[in-house]
Amino acid sequence: MFKKILIANRGEIACRVIKTARKMGIATVAVYSDADRDALHVQMADEAVHIGPPPANQSYIVIDKIMEAIRQTGAEAVHPGYGFLSERAEFAEALAAANVAFIGPPVGAIEAMGDKITSKKLAAEAGVSTVPGYMGLIDDAEHAAKIAGEVGYPVMIKASAGGGGKGMRIAWNDDEAREGFALSKSEAANSFGDDRIFIEKFVTQPRHIEIQVLGDKHGNCIYLGERECSIQRRNQKVIEEAPSPFLDESTRKAMGEQSVALAKAVDYCSAGTVEFIVDGDRNFYFLEMNTRLQVEHPVTELITGVDLVEQMIRVAYGEHLEIQQDDVKLDGWAIESRLYAEDPFRNFLPSIGRLTRYRPPQEVERRVRNDTGVYEGGEISRFYDPMIAKLCSWGATREAAIEEMRGALDRFEVDGIGHNLPFLSAVMDHPRFVSGNITTAFIEEEYPEGFEGAALAxxxxxxxxxxxxxxxxxxxxxxxxxxxxxxxxxxxxxxxxxxxxxxxxxxxxxxxxxxxxxxxxxxxxxxxxxxxxxxxxxxxxxxxxxxxxxxxxxxxxxxxxxxxxxxxxxxxxxxxxxxxxxxALMPEKLPPDTSKMLLCPMPGLVMSIAVAEGDEVQEGQALCTVEAMKMENVLRAERKGIVSAIKAEPGDSLAVDAVIMEFE
The missing domain is CATH 3.30.700.30 (Glycoprotein, Type 4 Pilin)
Structure with missing residues (x-):
């Protein structure tokens, strides 16, 4: 077995990998940017190597810097976590050239499945049901609108190298297709260094259900049930569960067998996930294959008893899978709630700052698990993903798992930043969620005006x-x-x-x-x-x-x-x-009038200003774009008016409620 591995990642996933490596008696190496000098994963690892400034494109996704850290420490293998370099074929190639094991799939599988255009073509060839769409390259915004019209609205505009909701937009008409193409292309370039975009039909009333696969280097491949990931906001998962409350055994078997067939078609080994959109009649369509560990992998671990990180390490070392398909049994129910550094009372906008209080509920063997990468007194940076913890619960039934989650959320203490704990608690009590009657539009449909707190009986x-x-x-x-x-x-x-x-x-x-x-x-x-x-x-x-x-x-x-x-x-x-x-006789203090100002709703970087002083703007018109935690947010005019002053310019880093522009 490997004696030392390097984790080319940060935050909770780096901590998660370190825990399993420690259990297996393997030494670990962390890498860190300036912003993560005091991070939890750095404290937990046996060694740590500094790799550069806070922006990921100057540190965590610079292959040369990771390779230098490997040379310095003598690591024999690298676990990439998810995001960053986890699905970059050139990174796996660089490791192979240095005779360092990649704890993930082979380069060919990464290239085939990591590119969403290629993966859809291969899925169709392997007999996997796919969504109608245009898999060719798209030239510009006008070309995108033309293709979208041919596919038929609504459509999903997606980054070919995307993941985690980055570079994704839904368009319902030509104007939204043009704007969505430009924004997705920009986000894709910033997040993945690859701005290719494709378009596919958006399935209405969809459920997002994915199959966990696991293969070794000797031709063995199995599936470990499914995860329901339909509670999403802006295409980013918020709550996941395993198994799905919607699937029957025959649909589960069909999806699992198609997933394994696709994995075998590309000689897949390691842990991977095949994602599907499922309609109300249980028709399922291939979305993509993620050639890495998923954020939501803990719920699969809780219902199967399989440590997926351990299996990835053993497969990378060349061992045979000890688990056969008949050995996979789904026991009970598991739920994962993602704790995000975002304010649900401000339309879920990102929040940064110091965690003046961070006290998760007590972990209980199998019943309550908290995967985290932060600690009380630590800082939440604007440079990285806003997720700071994954709270998981297990119960013998779905009802028991929900009740366990309710109690765990009630006991989770966080202060110093905006966070979505109140929203997660509200969802656990929502009758529609409790019934299992959910789709990917759940948040949009149930909270159309945003979240204002749960009602009290x-x-x-x-x-x-x-x-x-x-x-x-x-x-x-x-x-x-x-x-x-x-x-x-x-x-x-x-x-x-x-x-x-x-x-x-x-x-x-x-x-x-x-x-x-x-x-x-x-x-x-x-x-x-x-x-x-x-x-x-x-x-x-x-x-x-x-x-x-x-x-x-x-x-x-x-x-x-x-x-x-x-x-x-x-x-x-x-x-x-x-x-x-x-x-009762005291007058109520009224808040200051900011109706003639555009305020920055979250800490972020001004990417562009779309208007000039003296311009007349219409309701809904784009005014500027602000980037925060890897997402670009377009700020629009709430009403008709004339721009009287612009107080910010591209490149400015703004605090929350900073004035961007004023109106007459």
Whole structure:
């Protein structure tokens, strides 16, 4: 077996590979840019080599720099993770020339399947069902619009070398085809160094389902079931699960056998994934083959018991697969929620900064798993993908896996950056997700105006109010003990207050029942609150209401608390009756008027300005393009107006809410 391997990647996937290598007794080498000098993967590896500035095209995807790191450390093999160089044939060739093993498929398979145009042709030849489309090269935007019209709208515009949602756009008409072609081409060039684009028919009401394959160098190849990846936003997966709640056994078998046939057609070895679009009648169409480890591989590991990273390493070393198709059994259900550094309350725009608080839920053997590459006090950079962790749960049934995920999300503490934990929690409770009736349009259809937080049922609002009141008594009692000790007398706080939430005011009475139990009377009913030894200042409360667990997060605000639970966040004010009466008379402070400004919605780099001072712009017109975390975002005019001043220019790095331009 290899004695030392280098991981040509960063973040959580680098940490994930290091864990398996350590289990196998293999030493590891990390590589890092200036931005990742203090990163977790650098701390975990046995050795680390600096490879350049923060931008990936000056560090992580520079083959010469990775090769130099290999020479310095004497690594015998390289695991590429996903993204970066994982599907670059020239990288695998460079390794082969240096007699270094590539922990991935052969060059021929990478070339055939990594190019989406070629892969579709080969899939059709191998008898795999494919989506109608145009696989030739596209000259320009006008050519793209012409082809799209011939294929029939809607169409998907995709980067031939793409992945992870980069370089992908849906077009419903000629104008969107032209714009989508230009944006996809630019994103593809920046992300992959390859700006080739192709167009295919967009299947409406689609489900995204993929098959995990695993092959060795001796002609053996199997499939390990499927993953449902239909919860997506901007073509980027957010929640995945295995198996799919939609497939029946015959469809699973047909998809698996076609995937294996395709893999064998290109002499595939290592772990790989064949992706399909499946319509409402379970007709499935080949999308692409990813010749690498997938982000969502943990859910397959949880239901099969197969360590895919270990298998990749053993295959690269030349070992035979010890697993046959008949050995593959799908046990239970697994779900993965991707924690992104993006703000769901600002249309999921990227967020960067320091993690002032990062405390994942406790991992439990098989039931709860968290693959991460960050730590409390670490920094989230604008240079890389916004995903910072993958939280996974397992249960004997889908319902059990969802419930396990709910509890894990409730206990996940993150502060310092915008993040999508509230959104993930809301999805877990959404009736449509719970039913399994999902498509790739789920987020667009269920949150058309964006995410504003989960709704609270009246009973849940009452429970949150009761917990806040119990917390307030604990805090008041502690304050009284401190001040009483200082003044030499005992202080007894009152317990009759008014609780105000979302404009509603209700009287509440709290009594201490001992052993961290509190009786809270609200709306004529008395609830028993168990605070499980909560201390003021603790963010996490493993509370219980009338014996029902209710883990929630609480932070102190003026005259009350902000409480977050299951995707909902509410301010709960607790005041004396007189103070509550006066507070109701206070005028509401209005936010500043920014209606005549274009503000940068996220930290990013200005790529281009599409207008000039004095121009008259129309509603929906493109004003500028801002790049953040490898994605280009077009900012458009919200209404008709005249540009009076432009405050930024291409190349500027802007903070969130920085003024880009002003209007008359």
């Amino acid at each position: 009246d009973t849940d609002a009452t429970r949150l109010s009761a917990v806040a009141a119990a917390c307030h008594l604990v805090r008041q009692r502690r304050a009284g003990q401190v001040s009483g000790a200082m003044e030499g007398r005992e202080y007894k706080p009152g317990a009759d207050w008014v609780v105000q939430m979302s404009g509603d005011s209700r009287p509440v009475t709290v009594t201490d029942a001992g052993d961290w139990l509190f009786k809270v009377t609200i709306d004529g009913a008395t609830l028993t609150i168990d605070l499980t030894k909560w201390r003021p200042g603790d963010v996490m409360i493993d509370a219980a209401v009338d014996g029902v667990p209710m883990p929630l997060k609480v932070t102190r605000i003026t005259d009350g608390y902000r409480i977050a639970w299951r995707g909902a966040s509410r301010k709960v004010f607790i005041r004396s009756p007189r103070v509550a009466e006066l507070a």
